[in-house]
Amino acid sequence: MILVGQYDSPYVRRVAVSLRVLGFDYQHDTRSVFGDFDAIQRINPAGRIPALVLDDGEALVDSAAILDWLDETVGPERALVPPRGIERRTVLRRIALACGAIDKIGAATYERLMRPEALRWPEWIARCRTQGLGAFSALAAESWPANSALDQAKITTACALFYARMADPETVPPGRFPVLDRLSAECEELPEFAATRPTEYVLPRG
Numbered sequence: 424m425i426l427v428g429q430y431d432s433p434y435v436r437r438v439a440v441s442l443r444v445l446g447f448d449y450q451h452d453t454r455s456v457f458g459d460f461d462a463i464q465r466i467n468p469a470g471r472i473p474a475l476v477l478d479d480g481e482a483l484v485d486s487a488a489i490l491d492w493l494d495e496t497v498g499p500e501r502a503l504v505p506p507r508g509i510e511r512r513t514v515l516r517r518i519a520l521a522c523g524a525i526d527k528i529g530a531a532t533y534e535r536l537m538r539p540e541a542l543r544w545p546e547w548i549a550r551c552r553t554q555g556l557g558a559f560s561a562l563a564a565e566s567w568p569a570n571s572a573l574d575q576a577k578i579t580t581a582c583a584l585f586y587a588r589m590a591d592p593e594t595v596p597p598g599r600f601p602v603l604d605r606l607s608a609e610c611e612e613l614p615e616f617a618a619t620r621p622t623e624y625v626l627p628r629g
């Protein structure tokens with residue numbers, strides 16, 4: 424199978440970490456969603472990453488759908504989202520908050536860096552940052568026992584925090600949410616995170 428998209432996307436990274444944690448082999452297509460837009464759009468008509476192209480040619484798009492397929496394939500005992508009950512709802516709530524943080528920090532970042540300078544809207548940037556910060560603040564209020572089993576909530580939260588610090592360093596600097604700093608440090612030490620750690624964040628400038 425082929426994972427399409429670069430690891431500076433936290434959505435691509437959470438899929439890559441999950442593939443590795445669950446023991447799937449994959450090839451990595453590192454073409455850019457901006458620089459290689461036409462090629463990406465032939466794989467995902469919405470022109471977005473990640474996509475996972477299966478061995479029979481089927482392309483799964485959207486990280487949530489890809490992760491759902493991974494969990495279904497490995498079965499409920501090994502799935503990264505629990506199958507039912509309060510455990511499932513808790514993990515899904517945390518994933519929703521982490522994805523909300525990614526989306527809002529991402530929106531602020533696109534507005535700050537990609538939109539031509541004369542057209543930038545500071546109030547919108549501030550609003551998006553407030554929403555991203557709100558999501559991280561709610562995540563920090565959750566219980567994250569040290570060295571608990573790795574699940575999709577931890578993976579997505581760690582990917583979200585690393586991304587936010589790379590894309591928008593002012594919003595969630597180290598020390599603002601110590602419990603998330605610890606979660607991030609714990610995850611980033613793991614080989615699956617080390618192997619997928621982006622070294623730079625690249626956006627076309629407006």
Ligand SMILES: N[C@@H](CCC(=O)N[C@@H](CS)C(=O)NCC(=O)O)C(=O)O
Binds near residue numbers: 432434456471473485
């Ligand atoms: N809900 C989607 C979001 C994917 C997403 O936001 N991808 C970004 C990169 S982080 C992207 O493709 N951005 C380019 C664009 O939307 O034009 C998912 O979970 O896969």
